[in-house]
Amino acid sequence: MVTGFPIKIFVPRDSTALSLGADSTAKAIQAEADKRGIEIELVRNGSRGLFWLEPFVEVATSQGRVAFAPVQPKDVSGLFDADFLNNLTSNAKAHPLNLGFTEEISWLKKQQRLTFARSGITNPVCLDDYIAHDGYKGLKNALKMTSAEIVKAVTESGLRGRGGAAFPTGIKWNTVLGAIGEQKYIVCNADEGDSGTYSDRMIMEDDPFVLIEGMTIAGIAVGANQGYIYLRSEYPHALKTLNEAIAKAEQAGYLGHHICGSGHAFNLEVRRAAGAYICGEETSLLESLEGKRGQVRFKPPLPAIEGLFGKPTVVNNVISLATIPIILDKGAAYYQNYGMGRSRGTLPIQLAGNIKQTGLVELAFGATLRELLYDFGGGSATGRPIRAVQVGGPLGAFLPESQFDTPLDYEEFSKIWAVLGHGGIVAFDDSVDMSKMARYAFEFCAIESCGKCTPCRIGSTRGAEVIDRIIANKGNAKEHDKQVQLVRDLSDTMINGSLCALGGMTPYPVLSAINHFGEDFGIESAKKAAA
Amino acid sequence: MVADLTTQEKLDMASKIDAHIAKHQHMPGALLPILHAIQDDIGWVPEACYLPISKALALSIAEVHGVVTFYHHFHTHPVGKHVLQICRAESCQAMGSEKLETNVKAALGIDYHETTQDGAVTLLPVYCLGNCACSPNVMLGDDVYGRMTADKVAAIVAEARAT
Structure with a gap:
């Protein structure tokens, strides 16, 4: 041998x-x-x-x-x-x-690796390796197409923003394509701050050229010649890997003034974030890139019309952009063929927290949470029963066992007042105290609030105090009920009155914890229902 | 601590700051790159840089201060030789980070945002290191360590202290 x-x-x-x-x-x-x-x-x-x-x-x-x-x-x-x-x-x-x-x-x-087709197979910073494994085939095709044709392919693929908001990528691109302006930008949101998620980091560390290729195609599609990757400061290895890959792509003519000898120009730069969770929100990210406090902007205007430095800007998540090359390589229909309902293609799911077999599972939409937790995850790491699962980061709802058969699909999750977000799944065993998790959700919101709108800035702090009073009044039914009602009213204000998803979605983990795990808050009716 | 600097040290710091400003000031959105360069070099962002930055970028000192203090990453005070961050986010909580925090704080004899008396370690909270498959996690300098226990953290810190 x-x-x-x-x-x-x-x-x-x-x-x-x-x-x-x-x-x-x-x-x-x-x-x-x-x-x-x-x-x-x-x-x-x-x-x-x-x-x-x-x-x-x-x-x-x-x-x-x-x-x-x-x-x-x-x-x-x-x-x-x-x-x-x-x-x-x-x-x-x-x-x-x-x-x-x-x-x-x-x-x-058992996985369907499309976006992550090369992860673990290649040397991430070897361009020849990338090309030998189908790299830059999407770009080659894109260079033969008109802008409108590229945008049409992305639209027809059914790809929706993988950062969490699930907005159709092709529609966003079409707005930027149609926006008037000599200077346009492609901004990659690599401020992956959701606990339980690491797929962006994996792309950047394990297959950075696919992100570079995706951004280049985006630039060609909408007529942008400059791209920025806004990378969280907690990812120093990703920074090094990206910079090394960008330098190699430049040397080989895949970035620069004449992409592959064409008339298209595209330059790419990595910018370091500075540890603010809110900068994962697209308008706050743009403020930060401009060198300001990462405070959320009012919308409209949409970033697609007035984005970075006031110019039309595509802001996409790492996974959305890294999925573009395979769509342009194999065609919109190939990608669209995976998935269910209006959730097309695959979702890179990240198993995290108290799970035995953690890691990245890329699957077509439609698999159930139970399959992920048990078939892939092998149950909890501690061997105790899985009691609660938070899907979609710190702003995602906590799901009880009775909801584990929900298929991973944007609309199905929305029906049970939950979100898929960026595809992170964090499991907790039965030692978890859900009142603590609800308090933490408010606390996190208070720490990370940009401070621009009142429901988020003040509501988060008041919310943590109300949860403390709920816990303190477990024996006092009248006061307890009053405080629970108060947290519901406060949540209503935050959901309807916040400028962005931080304040607007913090009630998801809070209320889902109260609704599904009322016994941890001393809610009598919940206790009876559970008995 | 700044007051403890000698005149020569203050001059050295000022010239470093000026060099970083000169190198980055013409980038679009230059403020964060400048602040990163200063902190990477000096270890923190001293107030002494506010005035020269404000002049170079045509900002007010208040605007520079506002940006520096908005971001958790920038240290407005000198930090220890090593920065140890413990992840407090949900995935790590699910794997016992609360206990880890308590034990590490006790072992180091400091709370978050404090530095050990020998100036070796500054302890900070962090919210997700992207290593959620191997919780609980800590980060020492630029390196992430997964599946941590207080003993393992102590060993890493001891090794860092020895170097």
């Missing part, structure tokens, strides 16, 4: 892999190979997204990659002893960390 070429070993460079010691594992593998005089080629690939198994090491064979995971430095000499490089031997097959061919791992095999 061992050929004349050094055997390729893959150790991910994704920050989750690094957070579990992938660098040490990579060093140990190289050192052990050197010690034994074995020539290897160590590739630092992106992550496959099986995060519960990081560091996820793969060895190339003539029949595909074989996975060994999780590999800690202490496991390395044992792997060499078992001849893991020659991993079709019985010794290597018998090794407890051997998971077989990566592509055959059911957790991965």
